[in-house]
Amino acid sequence: MKKRAAILSIVIAFGFFAVAFRLVDIMLLSHERFSAKAKNQQTVEETIPAKRGIIFDRKGRELAINVKTESVFIDPRMVTSSERVAFALSDALGIKSDRILSSMDTNRRFVWVERKLPLEQTRSIRELNISGIGIVSESKRFYPKGPLASHIIGFVNIDKKGLEGIERRYDKYLTAMGENANVFRDARGNILSEGFMREIRGNNLFLTIDEGLQYILEKNLDEAIVHWQAASATAIMMNPHTGEILAMANRPTFNPNDPQASKASDRRNRAITDGYEPGSTFKIIAGVAALEEGIVKPDTKFDCTAGFIEVSGKKIRDARRHTHKVLTFTEAIQKSSNVGIVKIAQSLGIDKMYEYINRFGFGQRTGIDLVGEIAGMVRPPERWSGVSIGFISIGYEILVTPLQILRAYSAIANGGFLVRPHVVSEIHSPNGEILYRAAPEAQRIISENTARVFREVLKTVTEEEGTALKAAVDGNQVAGKTGTAQLVDPETNRHSNERHVSSFVGFVPVEEPKIAMIVVIHEPKGESYGGRVAGPVFRKIASESLSYMNVPREDYRERGLLLVRD
């Protein structure tokens, strides 16, 4: 019976070979096909969470961050009981159940219910574990300092797209594009952990803004707007040498964490988007031009005894009586004599006047890295009327932004250079590499000497007999200029006697300017002179800022004070 045993053995051995061939067929010949099927069922495409870049101030303090939130959605096809879903969600989120029911009536497989909720609120929904309700985590932009520097930082929409300010201007740097990645899952759809969290982060921005200075500026601006019951106000503080904006604020303002709650006009960064007739602060253009061209010297005398001057048949008057005498060039600026400045401008001539307006950057954007900046308006000389040279020289018939004025004064502060204002100093990649570093851009527009002489002229403004005694800072000398411009009444289209723009622009300390600043207050009530309205605001901000920046008093030697540097 060995034969039967052999037959059976051969049959079994054949079985082993059959298995081997079968394995070749499935594992080697169909490998590609089954691998594709395996990949298809074992992996699932998932969006990697993206985190927008963080915005820091110049000292690394966070101005815009991301917080973890969760969003609730419905997959209508997975819903077994729509009433139950509607009831649970309306109970947990306080939404009308009708709205939820109607949102489920769709062919789409994904319907948002409520986005970016705090984690505590979604926990109760998660615990209910109702089929059809899904929760995904989303990061939300959060501005920890609230309204502080809101006009600079801007805000984003719900999809984290920058809509205003830095958020919009640097959107492509801050944005982290959500990528899709294939991740492994099990048969129940659970995602397998890879041992680390995949995350895409945007680039971080470091601003030139100093949170401390910004706070000082905003605090005083708030006080001023209440005190003067003003319609609006703007203040900008800048490093005059580099163009770094140290602080910038406007009133009214808004909370970037809830931009919808504010009016569109509140969200405007008036410092760069709104033009105004600058009035007396513009007088330095004619003054500097005349000095630079050698037409005048600081002690050149002008006869202003008439108290008015006729230009092409129109009278331009001086505002105050004490200027009705013979004034030197310095006194004309110090006392802000209209007649004196018009005389200087006339001796300069239309072409030179226009040239210097252009040199100081009026009628052109400053190039600040924010959105919505306007160029202002300067008409070319061929469109000037006979009286234009007079009015323009004292700051009418032109439209400028507060930032343009500040930049012009910075040129005097820094020795004659026109700088490019900017708010972003560095862009860092998520790993900390520096991708961009702002380089100061400066262009010489007047000579060193003219700037130095004119600094002395401006210094007299805050001294005895100047227009802005109230802008003087204790211990440090301020160089600056007041401005009081009449607003155009939209009804009569003429300059109003009740509505004014009061401003003060200057820099401090005079010899080694650390800050250049402009304060513009629109429509203060009861008082209109720039020296009395904007001057004190300037002084308070400047004096607090200088101590914040540890700038020593210029007069510490005379006073016998001990200077302690840290």
Added chain:
Amino acid sequence: MKPYYKFTYDKWIVAATAFLVLTGLVAIYSSTSVISPDLVERYQKRGIAVSQFDFVKKQIFTVFIGIIAMLVAYRIKLQYLKKMAIPLLLISLVCLLLVFTSLGISGGGARRWIKVWPSTFQPSELVKLSMVIFLAWYMSTSNYQKDRFLHFAIPITIMVIFQVILIKQPDFGAVINLAILTLSMLFISGVKLRYIFSLGLVGIPIIAKLALEPYRLERIIAFLDPWKDPQGSGYQLVQSFIAFGSGGMTGVGLGEGKQKLSFLPEVHTDFIFAMIGEELGFVGASVVVFLFFILFIRGLLIAKRSGDSFSYYLAYGISLMIAVQALINFAVVTGMVPTKGLPLPFISYGGSALIVNMTAIGLLLNISRNAQVLSEVWTEVRNNNLEDGSNIVVGKGYGYRRYGKLKIRR
């Protein structure tokens, strides 16, 4: 004058078995280290706490018991085993019936286990070995006449009794397995073919009726075209194919398999070979198949070289028992036969099968040691004038060389 000898055990068998058991431990750890929550739940119902190492720890414990069982089987005198043939069959029968008492444990819609402290035991595994031992003894008795119908009918009746009990559990896989085993052994003993054929004629309607049970029918249909319903009845097979197919030549890497994450059903038991294919590729799967092939071939050689018919039938039967079960498992997971729950010997998780199979290997080694090659020994002694205590080598040229020391009793 009678030469006395004692040869060494078959090292190939030991090596192949050890390799298979170790492969099994690795595969069990790989498949159960990622525990799915429902598996935890299922085992908790049976009072077993589950952690990452629980399965492999328990299996290692079982391997030690298996080694003890193997050593006992290796040392046991075959004469004694002959006497044990009927008692063993009765013990198996009792155990199988105990499943239906309060000692029985059900799982997955079947009652297949009995409680044995500290674990469980599956009597159907023991039944197979008992049947092989019984048949080997029965067919080697001097009054066994292969042509007599009665001598065919007796083992068939015993087989049917067991099968009826097994179908009650139900354990259709064990029924088929037992039938193949019994008929194969009767076939090699030389029974008339018409007995087997007529039994087949009777059996076909019964098998057909059993096969037409709705869930079995569904499996058969799924086997014919698993892609028709890959999420339903064809799911197991489709997932098994995907596991094998994604393995390719060298596999996705040990432990890297993803099909065990609830895609493959019964991945640590019936479908463990699919996971091996996925993780170790064609190379790994072929090695496993080849190891079983070695076991089978060496078992046949042991049978061939054994002197007496009991040893012959026993060795042949054990080789068949392991090979048939391995082949059925391979065929099921590669979709060559309809899906049927049968574990892969030595590799699948499960204590009863491992202990029984290692006992069977112990018996095989026992036979290999006692392989009687009298005529060869005499030839050697005569040709080389060997004396008491001299070394002797037999089995030259048969691929079955044995070394031993010659002792001549006068």
